[in-house]
Amino acid sequence: MEFNVKKLASDAGVFFSRAMQFTEEKLGQAEKTELDAHFENLLARADCTKNWTEKILRQTEVLLQPNPSARVEEFLYEKLDRKVPSRVTNGELLAQYMTEAANDFGPGTPYGKTLIKVGETQRRLGAAEREFIRSASISFLTPLRNFLEGDWRTISKERRILQNRRLDLDACKARLKKAKAAEAKAAAVPDFQETRPRNYVLSASASALWSDEVEKAEHELRLTQTEFDRQAEVTRLLLEGISSTHVNHLRCLHEFVESQTNYYAQCYQFMLDLQKQLGRFSGTFVGNTESASPAAATSPPVAAATLPAVPTIPVVPTIVGVPNTVAEGVLNPNEVKPPASGTRRARVLYDYEAADSTELALLADEMITVYSLPGMDPDWLIGERGNQKGKVPVTYLELLS
Structure with missing residues (x-):
């Protein structure tokens, strides 16, 4: 004490x-x-x-x-x-x-x-x-x-x-x-x-x-x-x-x-995929076509004009010198030829699952050859891996010099 x-x-x-x-x-x-x-x-x-x-x-x-x-x-x-x-x-x-x-x-x-x-x-x-x-x-x-x-x-x-x-x-x-x-x-x-x-x-x-x-x-x-x-x-x-x-x-x-x-890239790709899915069925957004009468089908689309527009994937027009199968979104590897110049090597950043036969599935960190064709959507490129070809999203790639 x-x-x-x-x-x-x-x-x-x-x-x-x-x-x-x-x-x-x-x-x-x-x-x-x-x-x-x-x-x-x-x-x-x-x-x-x-x-x-x-x-x-x-x-x-x-x-x-x-x-x-x-x-x-x-x-x-x-x-x-x-x-x-x-x-x-x-x-x-x-x-x-x-x-x-x-x-x-x-x-x-x-x-x-x-x-x-x-x-x-x-x-x-x-x-x-x-x-x-x-x-x-x-x-x-x-x-x-x-x-x-x-x-x-x-x-x-x-x-x-x-x-x-x-x-x-x-x-x-x-x-x-x-x-x-x-x-x-x-x-x-x-x-x-x-x-x-x-x-x-x-x-x-x-x-x-x-x-x-x-x-x-x-x-x-x-x-x-x-x-x-x-x-x-x-x-x-x-x-x-x-x-x-x-x-x-x-x-x-x-x-x-x-x-x-990575988060924003994923969100962007999710919305692109959704937009493509909605674009394939754009005709069903105005109303139920199965129940529409012939008179309604031939009448002026007044009701449809009042509905909000639905965003869709832009349609690529047919361009002279480019095969119609490419412009219409159907990619045939036998018809698409790489340009004489303008091809680049690219590294894949993330895995990508092809949505259809026109696209090329990707694996992270692999190397592919890419190039663009006239009239293509700027968000997409043509990718080649050996004998495989298809459209690939630009956001999934790191373009190399």
């Missing part, structure tokens, strides 16, 4: 000394040990990194999860070390509604068939979104959180310790300065009071006492200076580690961009 009381009293004395030193510095009544310019630059760079990392982290969370209530719930689950419940994405929920509506309207009707096709694409979009959120959280958000909750907390702790060491050092310098001033004053008293022996004895005793105080203050100053220098070196090494943090975050940023690129 006695030890605890003494320790408490000592801690209170240290705290009071630091508080008094800090107050006097703010009032301009005490000197302050300044850090070198390089150290100050490291501190400013660390603070800048922390502030921008927090902003980027928060906005990325908003991008991946726009619902603030869901973000708060996920945050609480993480803090409680509990598994975050799986959420249905908006695309998946829309797909569910479309499928249920198709079952009510009749899956065999034109509207029901289209609802099922669009719903399936929305489900694939929702699954792609889920995978993008998962990969972005692992490759980008987690490293940013680890920096703020790990490395930055360590840096902040060591900076607080350095600040306390600096206050102790300046307080020791102030005490030494006061002790030396008192010693000089006590040593000067006998010169003015040589006729009073008693005062001379007292002054000599006070001079010796202040000499002991000066020696004690110098000893404390040496110890405090050593602790300050050691802590400054530890803090400096941590601050210089911010450069490694930037390198790590740069790598994570590249992974985030790659995940986002």
Whole structure:
């Protein structure tokens, strides 16, 4: 108990000394040990990194999860070390509604068939979104959180310790300065009071006492200076580690961009496939042709004109010099000849499943020869792999020089 009381009293004395030193510095009544310019630059760079990392982290969370209530719930689950419940994405929920509506309207009707096709694409979009959120959280958000909750907390702790060491050092310098001033004053008293022996004895005793105080203050100053220098070196090494943090975050940023690129490429391809499927059955979107009477079929299409236009794949016109089978979308390898110039090598980025016989199935990382023909859709190229030929989507390729 006695030890605890003494320790408490000592801690209170240290705290009071630091508080008094800090107050006097703010009032301009005490000197302050300044850090070198390089150290100050490291501190400013660390603070800048922390502030921008927090902003980027928060906005990325908003991008991946726009619902603030869901973000708060996920945050609480993480803090409680509990598994975050799986959420249905908006695309998946829309797909569910479309499928249920198709079952009510009749899956065999034109509207029901289209609802099922669009719903399936929305489900694939929702699954792609889920995978993008998962990969972005692992490759980008987690490293940013680890920096703020790990490395930055360590840096902040060591900076607080350095600040306390600096206050102790300046307080020791102030005490030494006061002790030396008192010693000089006590040593000067006998010169003015040589006729009073008693005062001379007292002054000599006070001079010796202040000499002991000066020696004690110098000893404390040496110890405090050593602790300050050691802590400054530890803090400096941590601050210089911010450069490694930037390198790590740069790598994570590249992974985030790659995940986002793959996600948007998948979404684009899903919508292209859906557009092709809808384009093949464009005649069924105006109404049920099976129940239409001959009179309705020959009447002016007034009702059809009021309906929203349905996007379809552009029709490629027949062009002189190009076989009709290519222009009409039917690719015959025996009729399509590569141009004399303009062929290129391409690396396949993702697997691609051919939708029909006019397309060429692709495997990721394989090399193929590609070229374009006059009048072709700019989003497609003719691809060759040995004796196999077919249309391939440009978004799935990396064209090489």
